Amino acid sequence: xxNPGLSGxxxxxxxxxxxRDWQNLARFVSEEVVHNGRRFGLSxxxxxxxxxxxxxxxxxxxxxxxxxxxxxxAARLAFDCTPKDTFLGLGVNGRRVSFAENxxxxxxxxxxxxxxxxxDKAAIETQLER
Amino acid sequence: xxNPGLSGxxxxxxxxxxxRDWQNLARFVSEEVVHNGRRFGLSxxxxxxxxxxxxxxxxxxxxxxxxxxxxxxAARLAFDCTPKDTFLGLGVNGRRVSFAENxxxxxxxxxxxxxxxxxDKAAIETQLER
Numbered sequence: 001x002x003n004p005g006l007s008g009x010x011x012x013x014x015x016x017x018x019x020r021d022w023q024n025l026a027r028f029v030s031e032e033v034v035h036n037g038r039r040f041g042l043s044x045x046x047x048x049x050x051x052x053x054x055x056x057x058x059x060x061x062x063x064x065x066x067x068x069x070x071x072x073x074a075a076r077l078a079f080d081c082t083p084k085d086t087f088l089g090l091g092v093n094g095r096r097v098s099f100a101e102n103x104x105x106x107x108x109x110x111x112x113x114x115x116x117x118x119x120d121k122a123a124i125e126t127q128l129e130r
Numbered sequence: 131x132x133n134p135g136l137s138g139x140x141x142x143x144x145x146x147x148x149x150r151d152w153q154n155l156a157r158f159v160s161e162e163v164v165h166n167g168r169r170f171g172l173s174x175x176x177x178x179x180x181x182x183x184x185x186x187x188x189x190x191x192x193x194x195x196x197x198x199x200x201x202x203x204a205a206r207l208a209f210d211c212t213p214k215d216t217f218l219g220l221g222v223n224g225r226r227v228s229f230a231e232n233x234x235x236x237x238x239x240x241x242x243x244x245x246x247x248x249x250d251k252a253a254i255e256t257q258l259e260r
Binding site: 065067068069072073074076088089100101102103104116117118119120121122 | 195197198199202203204206218219230231232233234246247248249250251252
């Protein structure tokens, strides 16, 4: 798979998330997907996304940086949203926060098989202290 | 600059940090470097590294994942170390902690001009709760 191809697949995956198009999630995410070392599988991955959206109804994934070297994609995602209650253990309680996620994906046969994600919790803490 | 070239430069940069070879830092880091949106410049960048090492004398940068698409490099760095006192506002106090940093770099003329870094603070918090 060439580089533009993998970038394109990744952009389509993000568009799928932003549409809440769960029926097509299996086009992008492997049945065997591992997230931060945990063997979620596709159903656990979908559960995680649904839980995120329950906590953050206005969640929107925005690609700020995309670095692609097959079989890996690295992305810096930007969020600007209003978590309802707690998020990452922080009492956000409907305040608007902006933060980033730096995340690596390994693809196999065009699907995500491994994810290593870090969300910038410290940035949210700083905004809540204001 | 081709892809293996940029990966090689990045690996040499990490080796430079692990040797505490500050005299050669300017080979890898631009005078105009910006870190997480702050215009550190080379001297501010060096100050940050020296402060990190003051807090964490046994700091060692280990590349777990490297994704390179010029002009960008994305790396997942792994750390296994013993911060002396506080680190990221957490009272680590000499305990051994393992954590990752997911970080993006933009290169220009072979030098780092922009860094977007997130350290996995939540992982450290989890280890301190044990």
